[in-house]
Amino acid sequence: MPTVDQIEPTDSAHPYDVTAAPDPADASAQAYKAQLRDYFDGIGFARWSAIYGEAKLSRIRHTIRVGHQQMLATLHGWLAQANLPHGAHILDAGCGTGILAVTLAQQGYTVTAVDIAPHMVQAATERAIAAGVAEQITFHTGDLEQVGGRYDAVVCLDVLIHYPPALFTPMLHHLASLSRGPLYFTHAPYNHLLAAMHWLGGHFPQSHRRTTIQMIPDAHVSAALTGAGMRQQHVANISSGFYFVRLLGATPQS
Ligand code: SAH
Numbered sequence: 001m002p003t004v005d006q007i008e009p010t011d012s013a014h015p016y017d018v019t020a021a022p023d024p025a026d027a028s029a030q031a032y033k034a035q036l037r038d039y040f041d042g043i044g045f046a047r048w049s050a051i052y053g054e055a056k057l058s059r060i061r062h063t064i065r066v067g068h069q070q071m072l073a074t075l076h077g078w079l080a081q082a083n084l085p086h087g088a089h090i091l092d093a094g095c096g097t098g099i100l101a102v103t104l105a106q107q108g109y110t111v112t113a114v115d116i117a118p119h120m121v122q123a124a125t126e127r128a129i130a131a132g133v134a135e136q137i138t139f140h141t142g143d144l145e146q147v148g149g150r151y152d153a154v155v156c157l158d159v160l161i162h163y164p165p166a167l168f169t170p171m172l173h174h175l176a177s178l179s180r181g182p183l184y185f186t187h188a189p190y191n192h193l194l195a196a197m198h199w200l201g202g203h204f205p206q207s208h209r210r211t212t213i214q215m216i217p218d219a220h221v222s223a224a225l226t227g228a229g230m231r232q233q234h235v236a237n238i239s240s241g242f243y244f245v246r247l248l249g250a251t252p253q254s
Helices: 029-041 043-051 059-082 099-106 118-131 165-177 192-201 218-227
Strands: 089-093 110-115 137-141 153-156 183-189 230-240 243-252
Touching: 029 043, 029 118, 029 165, 043 059, 043 118, 059 099, 059 153, 059 183, 059 230, 059 243, 089 099, 099 110, 099 118, 099 137, 110 118, 118 137, 153 165, 165 183, 165 218, 183 230, 218 230, 218 243
Parallel strands: 089 110, 089 153, 110 137, 153 183
Antiparallel strands: 183 243, 230 243
C-alpha cells in the first residue's frame, strides 16, 4: 500500500486531508495544536498562502480560493448588518495571512489578529504594512485559547474546521467569552460525502503533510453555542468545489 507521502498530491490535488485525523482520545489538546501549528507554519503555510493569494492555481485549489472569497463576502454582509460603531474592536482568531484583518482595518475597525503559526503572523503583518493599516492591528502569535480581553465582535474563520468535537466545544466557549457582541465562525458540517471519504481514508497512515478537516454535526454545534450562552443568528452553507463550510453568526443570549 502506498504511504500518504507517496500519494501526496502534486499541486493538482486538494490540500485538505479528510483521511488522517489524529485520534483526539490519545492526543492531548496541546499536542494536537502543536501539530496544527507545525503544519500551518511549514508546508501548510506555503499551500494556504498560495490559495489566499492571487497567483494562478490548479483547478481544485481555485475552487477553494473562490469558496473562501464567497465566505468572506457573506461575513462582510453580516458584519455590516451588525452596525458596530466606528473603531469597534474585532478579534480575528486564527488570522492566517491577514486577509480579513486587513480588510477590517481598511473599513475603520480596530483589530487584534492572532495566529498560532509565526509565519502566518509574519505574512499578515507584511500585508498590513503594505496596505498602510498596520497601526490599527495588534498582532499576536499564540493559541487563541490563551487570548484574553473583551472584543466588540470575534471572528474565527476556517480554524475550527480543523478541530474534532472534543476540542471544538471548549474553543467555541472561549471565543464566545471574548465577545460582548457577535461571534462569527465556520465549521465543517457533517455530510455523507465527507464522511465516506473519511472512512475510506482511515486506511492510510497519518501524515504531517496535509491538514485534517473535522466534521461537526449540527446538533453538536448548536449545543456548544447554547452552552456558551449564545444563540444562532445567521447561517450560510458555502460550497465551491472542494471548499465546503458552514458559516455561522451568533449573538449573546440575553
Ligand atoms: N482565518 C484565516 C486563516 C484560516 S487557515 C482565513 O480564513 O483566511 C487556519 C489558521 O488557523 C492557520 O493560520 C492556523 O495557524 C490557525 N490556527 C489553528 N489553530 C489555532 C489556534 N489554536 N490558535 C490560533 N490560531 C490557530
